[in-house]
Amino acid sequence: MSTKSERLILMGNQAAAEGALKAGCSFYAGYPITPSSEIMEMLARRLPKQGGVFIQMEDELASLAAVIGAAWTGAKAMTATSGPGLSLMMEGLGYAAITETPCVIIDIQRAGPATGQATRVGSGDLLQARYGSHGDYCPIALSPWSVQEMYDLTIRAFNLSERFRVPAFVLAEEAVGHLRETVRLHDEIALVERNREVGPPPFGHDQQDGVPPMPAFGDGANLMVTGSTHDEWGYRKVESPEQHARLVERINRKVLDHEAEIAEVDAHFLDDAQVAVVTYGFCGRSALAAVKALRAQNLRVGMLRLKTIWPFPDQAVRALGKSVRHILVPEMNLGQLVGQVRERVRCEVTQLNQVNGEVIVPADIEARLREIIS
Amino acid sequence: MTRSMEHWLRVPHTAFCPGCGHGILLGALVRAVDELAIERKNLLFVSGIGCAAWIPSPNIEVDTLHTVHGRAVAYATGAKLANPKLTVIVVSGDGDLSSIGGNHLIHGARRNIDMTVICANNQIYGMTGGQTASTTPVGACTATDPEGSQYRPFDLCALVNAAGAAYAARWPVSAPRRLIASLKTAIQTEGFSFVEAISPCPTQFGRRNRLDDVTALYDQMQSLCITRQEAETLSKQQRLERFVIGEFNDD
Numbered sequence: 001m002s003t004k005s006e007r008l009i010l011m012g013n014q015a016a017a018e019g020a021l022k023a024g025c026s027f028y029a030g031y032p033i034t035p036s037s038e039i040m041e042m043l044a045r046r047l048p049k050q051g052g053v054f055i056q057m058e059d060e061l062a063s064l065a066a067v068i069g070a071a072w073t074g075a076k077a078m079t080a081t082s083g084p085g086l087s088l089m090m091e092g093l094g095y096a097a098i099t100e101t102p103c104v105i106i107d108i109q110r111a112g113p114a115t116g117q118a119t120r121v122g123s124g125d126l127l128q129a130r131y132g133s134h135g136d137y138c139p140i141a142l143s144p145w146s147v148q149e150m151y152d153l154t155i156r157a158f159n160l161s162e163r164f165r166v167p168a169f170v171l172a173e174e175a176v177g178h179l180r181e182t183v184r185l186h187d188e189i190a191l192v193e194r195n196r197e198v199g200p201p202p203f204g205h206d207q208q209d210g211v212p213p214m215p216a217f218g219d220g221a222n223l224m225v226t227g228s229t230h231d232e233w234g235y236r237k238v239e240s241p242e243q244h245a246r247l248v249e250r251i252n253r254k255v256l257d258h259e260a261e262i263a264e265v266d267a268h269f270l271d272d273a274q275v276a277v278v279t280y281g282f283c284g285r286s287a288l289a290a291v292k293a294l295r296a297q298n299l300r301v302g303m304l305r306l307k308t309i310w311p312f313p314d315q316a317v318r319a320l321g322k323s324v325r326h327i328l329v330p331e332m333n334l335g336q337l338v339g340q341v342r343e344r345v346r347c348e349v350t351q352l353n354q355v356n357g358e359v360i361v362p363a364d365i366e367a368r369l370r371e372i373i374s
Numbered sequence: 375m376t377r378s379m380e381h382w383l384r385v386p387h388t389a390f391c392p393g394c395g396h397g398i399l400l401g402a403l404v405r406a407v408d409e410l411a412i413e414r415k416n417l418l419f420v421s422g423i424g425c426a427a428w429i430p431s432p433n434i435e436v437d438t439l440h441t442v443h444g445r446a447v448a449y450a451t452g453a454k455l456a457n458p459k460l461t462v463i464v465v466s467g468d469g470d471l472s473s474i475g476g477n478h479l480i481h482g483a484r485r486n487i488d489m490t491v492i493c494a495n496n497q498i499y500g501m502t503g504g505q506t507a508s509t510t511p512v513g514a515c516t517a518t519d520p521e522g523s524q525y526r527p528f529d530l531c532a533l534v535n536a537a538g539a540a541y542a543a544r545w546p547v548s549a550p551r552r553l554i555a556s557l558k559t560a561i562q563t564e565g566f567s568f569v570e571a572i573s574p575c576p577t578q579f580g581r582r583n584r585l586d587d588v589t590a591l592y593d594q595m596q597s598l599c600i601t602r603q604e605a606e607t608l609s610k611q612q613r614l615e616r617f618v619i620g621e622f623n624d625d
Contacts (some may be wrong), residue, residue: 062448069452226440
C-alpha cells in the first residue's frame with residue numbers, strides 16, 4: 001500500500017463517510033433515508049471501532065439536535081440526510097446558526113417536493129439549505145461532482161464549519177452519492193481544530209473575523225447556550241433591538257465577509273470563451289462533456305463549476321459575466337441558482353431545467369449551447 | 375432558601391410570576407445537586423422552551439443548553455453520549471416534554487441513556503398565554519378550550535415507565551423534602567430517570583379556573599394528591615383526575 005495516499009473504488013456516499021472519519025468526526029446521529037443511508041451504515045460500523053459515537057435517532061429533528069448537543073461537548077459531529085429529512089432539520093439548522101455551532105450535514109438530494117421520487121436524482125435543496133429556516137443566517141454549502149470530491153469536500157466542510165462556527169453542508173445529488181469511481185484517500189491533510197479558549201465571551205463581537213472562541217461543556221466555562229437572542233456571554237436579550245441586530249448581522253457577516261476564503265470554483269476553457277456554462281454538482285460532468293465536444297469543433301465555449309454554493313461565489317461569477325456574452329445555467333430543478341447568477345451579471349443568461357428525476361445528459365447541454373452560439 | 379445556595383445561582387432574581395411553583399423547584403434542584411456534591415464543571419442542564427425551561431437557564435451557574443421547543447431530550451442525548459463524564463439533567467415543562475417533545479421523551483426512556491429529566495408540570499402552556507397542554511385535566515378551562523378541555527391528560531410517570539425509564543417519581547412542589555430526595559435518587563440512578571414536579575401556574579391556570587387566590591390554587595393541588603395505595607381503590611378514569619404521588623419504579 002502507498003504511504004501518501006490510498007486508491008480505492010468507492011461509492012460517493014462511502015467516500016463521504018471516509019472523508020468524515022479523516023476530518024476527525026467522532027459523533028454521528030441520523031435517521032435512515034434514501035439515498036443517503038450508506039453514509040450512516042458505514043459510520044455505524046466504523047465510528048465505534050475508533051472510539052467515536054454512532055446513534056440512530058427517532059427522527060431528523062432529534063438527529064440534528066443530538067449532533068448539536070454533541071458538538072458543544074467539543075466533538076466534530078455530523079448527520080446525513082435527504083430532502084424530506086432536511087425539511088425536518090430546518091429548526092436545528094436555525095439553532096446551530098444562532099448558537100454558532102459547528103456541525104456538518106451531508107444532504108444527498110433526491111427528486112422532490114415531499115416524498116417525490118426517493119431513488120431518483122434532483123438538485124432541489126439548494127434554497128432550502130440557504131433559506132429554509134426562518135430568520136437570516138448563512139450556512140456554508142459545498143457541491144461535489146465526483147466521488148473524489150465527496151471525500152475532499154466532506155473534509156473541507158468539517159474544516160470550514162470549525163473555522164467559522166457554522167453549520168456546513170455537503171449538498172450532493174443522488175447521482176454523485178451512488179456513483180462509483182476511483183478515489184484517492186490522502187494521508188496528509190490539514191485539519192482545522194476548534195479554539196476552545198475559556199475566558200473571552202463565547203458569543204463575543206470583538207473578533208475581527210467575527211468568530212469567537214467556543215469552549216465545550218465540561219471545560220469549566222459555565223456556558224449559557226441559547227437559541228434566543230443573546231449577548232456575548234449568552235444572556236437572553238429578547239427585547240433589545242440593538243442586541244438582535246448585532247447578533248444576526250455578525251453571524252451572517254462572518255460567512256459573507258469571507259467569501260474569498262470559502263468559495264471555490266473550477267474553471268474549464270474559459271480563457272477565450274464567449275459562451276460559458278455555470279454549473280455545479282453532477283451537472284458539471286455533463287456540462288464538461290458538452291463543452292469538450294464543442295471545443296473539438298473549435299467553438300469558444302467554457303465552463304465555470306461552482307464547488308461552493310453558499311456563500312455564493314460572487315467574485316468569480318461577476319468576473320465571468322464581464323468576459324463572456326452569454327451564460328447557460330443547467331439545473332436539475334426549476335431554476336434555484338440561476339437567479340443568483342442573473343443578479344450578478346449583465347450578459348444574457350439562459351436556463352436549462354429538468355425535473356424528471358434523471359440527470360441532464362451532455363447532448364441536451366450541447367444542443368442548447370449550439371442554439372446560443374448560432 | 376438558605377443563602378448558602380446562592381453560589382449556584384447566576385442572577386439575583388427569577389422571571390417567574392408571583393405564586394409560580396417553578397422557583398420552589400429551582401430551590402429544590404440546587405439543593406439536590408449541592409447535597410450530592412456533583413462537580414460543577416461536569417454538570418450540564420438542558421432545557422427546551424417555556425417557563426420551566428428558564429429554571430436552569432440562566433438561573434443556575436453551570437453549563438446550560440437552552441434549546442428549541444420539544445427537543446431537550448434529543449440535545450441531551452447527544453451531549454451525554456459524546457461526553458459520558460457529564461451529569462446531564464433536562465428541566466422543562468409538560469407541554470415541551472410531552473406534547474411537542476413526546477416522541478423524544480419516550481425514546482429517551484426506551485434507550486435508558488443515563489440522564490435525569492425533570493418535568494415541571496403546570497398543566498397548561500404558561501409562556502404562550504394559557505393554551506391547552508397534553509396534561510390539562512378534563513374540564514379545565516384554557517385559552518384554547520374556553521369551555522373546558524375534553525381530552526384525557528397524559529400520566530407522564532406511567533408513560534415513561536412503560537417506555538423503559540429506570541426511575542420515575544411525582545411530587546407537588548409543596549412537598550419540597552420529598553421532591554429533593556427524589557431528585558437526588560433520580561440523579562444518582564444509572565439510566566433514564568424522570569421526576570414530575572406538580573408546579574401550579576396562578577397566572578394562566580389559576581385565573582382561568584376560579585382559583586385566582588394562590589393559596590386556594592395550592593390547597594386544591596394538595597387536595598388532589600393521593601398515594602399509590604389510595605389510587606388502587608380508584609378507576610383509571612378517576613386516577614386521571616388526581617395526582618398520584620410517590621416513586622414509580624416498577625421492577
